[in-house]
Amino acid sequence: MKEKTVPDPDRRKTGIVRRKTRKVFYGKVAVGGGAPVSVQSMCSLPVTSHSEIREQISSLAAAGCQMVRVSVRDKKDTHLLSGLCADSSIPVIADIHFDHQLAILSAEAGVAGLRINPGNIGSVEKVTAVLDAAAKYSLTVRIGVNSGSLEKRYRGLYLEDPALALCRSAAGYSDLLERAGFRDAIFSLKSSDAMVTVEANRLFALENDYPLHIGVTEAGPKLTGTARSVVALTLLLSGGIGDTVRVSLSGDPVDEVTVALAMLSALGLRDDVPRIISCPTCGRSHLDVGAIAEALEKSMPRTGKMIKVAVMGCEVNGPGEAKEADIGIAGTEKGAVLFKNGKIYKRLSKDLLETLFSEIEKMTGNNGGIIK
Ligand code: SF4
Known part of the structure; x- marks a missing residue:
């Protein structure tokens, strides 16, 4: 007699079977490995705004944001990070572009994670130096692959097949991470086109077990940006793909959190949201x-x-x-x-x-x- 299939308990509850990934942490917040899909946002203020950025982080945390990214533009910013992290009730992630030294200084300052785009960091040696610093301080690193800053070698392919180009670029970085022996990474593959974002993440998810940060980059203003983000993220999440989300909107980042939580609640992926x-x-x-x-x-x-x-x-x-x-x-x-x-x-x-x-x-x- 044919054995009856026992449905996954999560599937019975939500109709969604989540992709199995390794688990990483931003401070105490787990991402992947069966942890609830988490919500994050990014401060719209510079760290040099002192009290204003602290107020913004408090508002984001009160709205349900679980970790927050801040722009680290120069060495002066890195000097302000340890105070900011100490005052924040949620993990702070340093967002770095171009200068790998800023990532290393941010790691030393006590951030909970780093976000780099290896495509603009400069060389394999510099990316490896960032990974070494992250390993030393037990930090999670998000490898961000964006359509706007794709490696030169994939730009031709991007014109023909943008999702494949994003996926190939991310796959190259995952090889780099494996060679460096670095495991605590999250990947994101983003385009401002919702369906390219969906396809790129689906392709990449087939190949590895990294948790995925999902979002549509430069999604737009509140209403249309919400629509584009929710379309892409719902398609991914309903297929079990996505471990942490950011809804990128032009405007108050608190709105990003409100939208993200409403979406996760509607999908049955969060049951702690009014x-x-x-x-x-x-x-x-x-x-x-x-x-x-x-x-x-x-x-x-x-x-x-x-x-x-x-x-x-x-x-x-x-x-x-x-x-x-x-x-x-x-x-x-x-x-x-x-x-x-x-x-x-x-x-x-x-x-x-x-x-x-x-x-x-x-x-x-x-x-x-x-x-x-
Ligand atoms: S609840 Fe009353 S006011 Fe609201 S849509 Fe229905 S009939 Fe109209």
């Missing part, structure tokens, strides 16, 4: 649904406890349509009703948002309340 259900509104609406939903999105922590909160414009369809919400609000002619699991339990004529926030706080406890 979910807001809100109606599109119509002529029956008695509430400014958009404003309330946005206030919730900004105020609720993005990690911790899963809670579904509904904001519905009217009582006629509201509670019923949002039955799966743990708590919700629906507009009425005189104000609003609060409901839990589809059942109305309180009528409100004032302080709608405050009451909703305080009820959510009661439900989530200290572990996942509102950030005010």
Whole structure:
């Protein structure tokens, strides 16, 4: 008799079987090897901005960002890294271009990881020197291969088959890493074209077990950039590819984290992200649904406890349509009703948002309340 196939437990839950990779760490955050898909972002401020960059990192961490990359432009920047790392609640990764000495100085300064693009570091010897420094300080190195800074020898191929060119370039670097005996690496293969990014990562994922940082580079402004990123990342993640994500958007990096977590939650890859259900509104609406939903999105922590909160414009369809919400609000002619699991339990004529926030706080406890 034919043996019954036992589905992978993850597959039963999400429909996704994740690719098996080696596990690496940025500080205490594991990437790959079955760790939950993590979310990262990059500061839009220079490290020389002192208090501003610290505030930005705090906002990113509060939004659910698990590690953050900062630009290291010169030696002066490297001198500021150890203080920045000490003040950051999440691992800091140094982003280096052109000058391998900056990577070595960053490693010495105590960053949790390095991101280099070997294509612009200059020579095999310089890349090897960076790997030696990373090994000395037990750091993870991300090898970034981007369409905009591809090695010269693959530029001809890029014109014919851009995904293959990115993959061949990354494969060459993985050989270099093997020769250097360096294992703690993550790869990223990025293009500003969503489908080229998808294809390049699929090709590379066939060949090795490195964890993959996935993202579309220069994806664009908030709305269109979100669409392009989510298309590419969803195609990859639903095929089990991708261990850490960055949604690159022009604007506030906190938005990148919000989008990334919503995407992972929708895919069933994260169950620790609050979910807001809100109606599109119509002529029956008695509430400014958009404003309330946005206030919730900004105020609720993005990690911790899963809670579904509904904001519905009217009582006629509201509670019923949002039955799966743990708590919700629906507009009425005189104000609003609060409901839990589809059942109305309180009528409100004032302080709608405050009451909703305080009820959510009661439900989530200290572990996942509102950030005010
Ligand atoms: S919940 Fe009410 S206001 Fe919102 S879309 Fe449905 S009918 Fe319209």
